[in-house]
Amino acid sequence: MDAEGPPRGLPGGARLRAAIREVGYEGVAAPVLAGIDLTVPTGELVVVAGPSGSGKSTLALALAGLIPQRIGVGHWDGDVVWEDGAGDVTDLTSLPLHEAAQRVGIVFQNPEFQLIQYQVDAEVAFGPENLALPRQEVVARVADSLAKVGATSLAGSAISSLSGGQKQRVAIAAALAMSPPVLVLDEPTSDLDPVGTDDVLRVLHRLCHEEGHGVVVVEHKLDEVAPYADRVLLVVDGRIVVDDHPRAAFVPTARWRAAGVRPPELVALSEALPGTFGAEVALCVEEALVCLDGCGLPGDLGTEELDDPPGQPRAEALGLDRVSVRFGGKVALEEASVEVGEGEWVALIGANGSGKTTMGATLMGFVQPASGHARCFGRPVAFGKIPEQATRLGYLFQNVDDMLFCESVDAELDFTRRNRVPTGAAPPEPSEVAELIGLEDRLLAHPYALSGGERQRLALGALLTRAPQGLILDEPTTGLDEAHAAALFELLARVRTSLGSLTCLLITHDMRLVARFADRVVVVEGGRVALDTTPRKAFAQVGLLERCGVRPPPIAALHAALAGGDPGEVAISVEELLALLGASIAVGGAHVASD
Amino acid sequence: MWHPIDQFLFHRIVGETIVAYAISFLVPLIGPALFIRFVGIKGLRNVLSYEARDTPIHRLDPRLKLLYPVFIGVCSVLLSWQWTYVLFGLTLVPWVLLRPSMVRVRILTVIVVAPALLSIWSQGLYATTPHDKLIFAYPVTMFWVGTVGLSRAGLVYGAHQAARLLVTSSAALVLVFTTQPSDVVWATTRLLAPQRIGLAISVGVRFLPSLFERLNTVMRAAEVRGYDFTTPEKWWRPRQTYGYARRMVRALPLLTVPVLVGSLRGCGQMALVADSRAFNVHRTRTTYRVVQWRTEDKVALAAAALVGAGVAFLVATGHGRF
Numbered sequence: 001m002d003a004e005g006p007p008r009g010l011p012g013g014a015r016l017r018a019a020i021r022e023v024g025y026e027g028v029a030a031p032v033l034a035g036i037d038l039t040v041p042t043g044e045l046v047v048v049a050g051p052s053g054s055g056k057s058t059l060a061l062a063l064a065g066l067i068p069q070r071i072g073v074g075h076w077d078g079d080v081v082w083e084d085g086a087g088d089v090t091d092l093t094s095l096p097l098h099e100a101a102q103r104v105g106i107v108f109q110n111p112e113f114q115l116i117q118y119q120v121d122a123e124v125a126f127g128p129e130n131l132a133l134p135r136q137e138v139v140a141r142v143a144d145s146l147a148k149v150g151a152t153s154l155a156g157s158a159i160s161s162l163s164g165g166q167k168q169r170v171a172i173a174a175a176l177a178m179s180p181p182v183l184v185l186d187e188p189t190s191d192l193d194p195v196g197t198d199d200v201l202r203v204l205h206r207l208c209h210e211e212g213h214g215v216v217v218v219e220h221k222l223d224e225v226a227p228y229a230d231r232v233l234l235v236v237d238g239r240i241v242v243d244d245h246p247r248a249a250f251v252p253t254a255r256w257r258a259a260g261v262r263p264p265e266l267v268a269l270s271e272a273l274p275g276t277f278g279a280e281v282a283l284c285v286e287e288a289l290v291c292l293d294g295c296g297l298p299g300d301l302g303t304e305e306l307d308d309p310p311g312q313p314r315a316e317a318l319g320l321d322r323v324s325v326r327f328g329g330k331v332a333l334e335e336a337s338v339e340v341g342e343g344e345w346v347a348l349i350g351a352n353g354s355g356k357t358t359m360g361a362t363l364m365g366f367v368q369p370a371s372g373h374a375r376c377f378g379r380p381v382a383f384g385k386i387p388e389q390a391t392r393l394g395y396l397f398q399n400v401d402d403m404l405f406c407e408s409v410d411a412e413l414d415f416t417r418r419n420r421v422p423t424g425a426a427p428p429e430p431s432e433v434a435e436l437i438g439l440e441d442r443l444l445a446h447p448y449a450l451s452g453g454e455r456q457r458l459a460l461g462a463l464l465t466r467a468p469q470g471l472i473l474d475e476p477t478t479g480l481d482e483a484h485a486a487a488l489f490e491l492l493a494r495v496r497t498s499l500g501s502l503t504c505l506l507i508t509h510d511m512r513l514v515a516r517f518a519d520r521v522v523v524v525e526g527g528r529v530a531l532d533t534t535p536r537k538a539f540a541q542v543g544l545l546e547r548c549g550v551r552p553p554p555i556a557a558l559h560a561a562l563a564g565g566d567p568g569e570v571a572i573s574v575e576e577l578l579a580l581l582g583a584s585i586a587v588g589g590a591h592v593a594s595d
Numbered sequence: 596m597w598h599p600i601d602q603f604l605f606h607r608i609v610g611e612t613i614v615a616y617a618i619s620f621l622v623p624l625i626g627p628a629l630f631i632r633f634v635g636i637k638g639l640r641n642v643l644s645y646e647a648r649d650t651p652i653h654r655l656d657p658r659l660k661l662l663y664p665v666f667i668g669v670c671s672v673l674l675s676w677q678w679t680y681v682l683f684g685l686t687l688v689p690w691v692l693l694r695p696s697m698v699r700v701r702i703l704t705v706i707v708v709a710p711a712l713l714s715i716w717s718q719g720l721y722a723t724t725p726h727d728k729l730i731f732a733y734p735v736t737m738f739w740v741g742t743v744g745l746s747r748a749g750l751v752y753g754a755h756q757a758a759r760l761l762v763t764s765s766a767a768l769v770l771v772f773t774t775q776p777s778d779v780v781w782a783t784t785r786l787l788a789p790q791r792i793g794l795a796i797s798v799g800v801r802f803l804p805s806l807f808e809r810l811n812t813v814m815r816a817a818e819v820r821g822y823d824f825t826t827p828e829k830w831w832r833p834r835q836t837y838g839y840a841r842r843m844v845r846a847l848p849l850l851t852v853p854v855l856v857g858s859l860r861g862c863g864q865m866a867l868v869a870d871s872r873a874f875n876v877h878r879t880r881t882t883y884r885v886v887q888w889r890t891e892d893k894v895a896l897a898a899a900a901l902v903g904a905g906v907a908f909l910v911a912t913g914h915g916r917f
Binding site: 066097098106108110113116117122132133158178364386401402404405448462 | 775780781794797798804805809812813815816817818819820821822823825848849850852853856857860861862864865867868869870871872873874875876877879880881882883884
């Protein structure tokens with residue numbers, strides 16, 4: 001997916017240039033950005049990656065001309081200019097915001113707060129209307145911008161009815177309606193599911209290579225964005241330490257890991273097998289397949305070595321028995337049946353709107369089935385009797401900010417005891433839970449003073465104070481960067497070890513979470529259960545998963561493609577696949593060995 | 596000869612005090628009781644939201660629907676209270692045409708009727724003069740509530756006020772239930788309201804459903820953590836209703852924080868976005884939307900003209916003047 005020829009519609013040589021010598025926030029000694037010298041030509045997609053707090057978002061705001069005029073910083077020494085290719089140079093930092101937005105448009109992480117109007121076309125028209133352009137021009141810009149992001153059919157829709165991916169595409173269209181040659185996007189996909197993420201990334205790729213826009217995207221989903229990138233920057237401690245084509249930028253991967261950023265899985269595989277990949281670095285499954293195919297590997301990769309141990313029969317903890325749920329005339333679940341055994345961790349995966357969350361909501365008593373029965377630890381689930389249901393089952397909401405009400409971490413963990421709410425047997429002491437979630441030294445902190453990942457852990461801890469027998473976790477890693485996701489994974493591992501009998505239902509799009517924790521995967525499609533098996537077997541069913549709007553981890557997809565047809569089971573981590581490839585290569589007599 | 600119970604309730608100071616307490620403190624509970632029974636805190640999100648249907652009322656020009664409550668409100672001020680009730684009857688015609696769902700009818704009844712009843716009650720107690728004939732005179736033990744008792748003249752005056760309340764609510768809710776928020780915004784800006792007001796309305800209507808959705812989520816989250824918002828099954832039992840009301844009041848700060856924080860967090864970003872899209876840069880702005888004038892609009896305008904002429908006639912001849 002490299003750049004294809006010169007950009008269209010914009011003068012050659014047009015570019016955004018940033019020379020930022022130093023930017024610092026008041027009261028913070030270390031500069032947030034320093035020594036930045038960056039040029040973004042039109043027709044190029046630049047990915048900015050880095051750990052939390054490295055200065056990525058500040059860089060994005062600076063590139064859009066928002067610093068220092070609109071977003072105050074303690075100290076600013078730098079220039080951000082737009083060169084139009086015809087000799088005109090404009091200083092973006094001194095322009096009124098609406099003027100700067102006609103050179104560099106910005107799109108933020110959460111589309112919810114970027115969409116002001118009620119209807120899609122009104123939203124996109126808002127900027128051109130304000131510029132008092134002739135009506136024909138406004139109509140043309142609305143049509144053109146919606147077409148560029150593939151959202152023409154959404155023109156008459158209410159914004160509240162759109163999915164996250166659709167909202168983000170509308171936000172991009174609204175920025176494009178101001179006609180900027182360059183777009184800057186700050187983590188535009190972090191709240192989106194895999195399908196929404198891919199939609200947005202495809203749109204950005206098309207904007208670059210078909211429409212000639214320059215695009216800068218701050219992103220931490222590197223597996224997904226790498227195939228689309230023309231350039232990748234790694235920002236560490238406010239400095240750009242890597243600026244290269246993605247095939248060169250990610251290698252050596254040790255540099256990325258040292259910075260706290262997980263490199264793409266396929267790059268890690270390429271690096272681990274230098275003999276097979278040579279100087280090449282695979283960024284997508286197709287590329288890896290070409291390299292590995294050339295090695296004369298046998299079709300059988302020895303998947304019998306991955307066999308999951310047969311599951312022990314368990315007593316039922318949670319169960320849906322031919323449950324149907326309708327919202328108005330819309331079918332959310334259609335005779336869906338699922339069983340979760342005691343102590344079992346089961347992942348519900350599927351596209352947005354497939355019925356995953358409705359399953360969880362039915363088990364919690366949030367929604368009433370039109371037919372069928374829901375059971376929870378031997379009792380029927382009564383609709384609306386949530387406090388009673390919550391003595392047995394905890395529910396972690398996707399937005400954990402909705403779950404935090406108190407003035408301190410300590411008060412949150414003491415909420416159960418203070419309000420004398422009923423609990424399961426032997427509730428733990430708040431101090432024990434604080435230790436478990438790693439917040440024992442932040443007991444007096446206000447929940448909103450914590451980072452996103454810490455708030456996630458606090459909300460989970462608050463649920464654990466009620467000593468539930470089971471948990472439902474709804475998208476627990478959405479919006480978390482790599483470091484916070486890793487901390488949550490560690491917490492879940494500790495919870496699982498210390499509360500061995502805890503049953504857990506994971507509703508997620510995060511295949512890392514599934515690969516690491518799920519004993520079983522239930523794939524949901526159109527309100528029905530399409531597949532119910534172990535993760536290794538589930539990820540081998542690439543065709544079925546694709547039909548259900550699920551993307552397996554790149555390594556699993558590669559293994560399935562290598563094995564061809566129906567491999568039965570696939571590896572779910574780089575290490576597993578490397579081990580298998582090593583064995584296979586030895587069998588096949590090739591000249592490489594796994595690292 | 597008085598029945599002993601009547602004798603106790605209406606001719607003994609203890610009995611009179613009990614009746615006075617009931618009038619003063621039980622009657623106002625009708626509003627909350629109706630609310631708890633028929634709407635509930637979870638039903639709030641249906642109160643002020645658009646209901647999609649294809650009826651002549653839905654298809655009307657939004658500008659007409661925006662002016663309708665204003666027109667009806669003015670008429671109700673000009674007319675006597677008896678004629679205002681006739682006007683209220685006329686405002687029910689659009690409701691017949693748009694056939695709202697039972698959920699909406701229930702909510703409509705509660706939010707229109709309960710304030711009207713409370714208006715009659717409060718005026719009955721407090722819009723009295725020393726010369727009014729009292730239906731029930733408060734005993735001396737009730738001196739501290741600030742009224743001499745329940746008067747017929749006060750109740751009649753309350754009925755006047757209630758008529759205007761009913762008419763205005765009925766007309767305004769037609770606008771709310773049948774007009775898409777984007778159309779309300781468009782109509783407001785087309786009727787020459789300043790850009791800032793247009794944006795404020797736009798943001799309001801855009802985020803009102805989200806706000807109720809968020810309130811609902813936060814309540815569920817609180818329930819998951821053990822807080823009980825379940826509407827009492829036996830709502831007529833004072834203990835259960837009192838317990839429910841107490842829990843709701845205690846939960847208010849709990850619910851307010853996440854809802855408020857969530858809403859305020861995005862405000863700065865929203866302002867940045869509005870400014871970057873040249874909001875309020877020019878005095879005038881282009882209009883993307885064009886609305887066609889239809890037969891329904893002509894019929895509605897003719898009906899309004901007819902009502903207006905009728906009101907003018909009544910006022911001119913002195914029959915219907917307030």
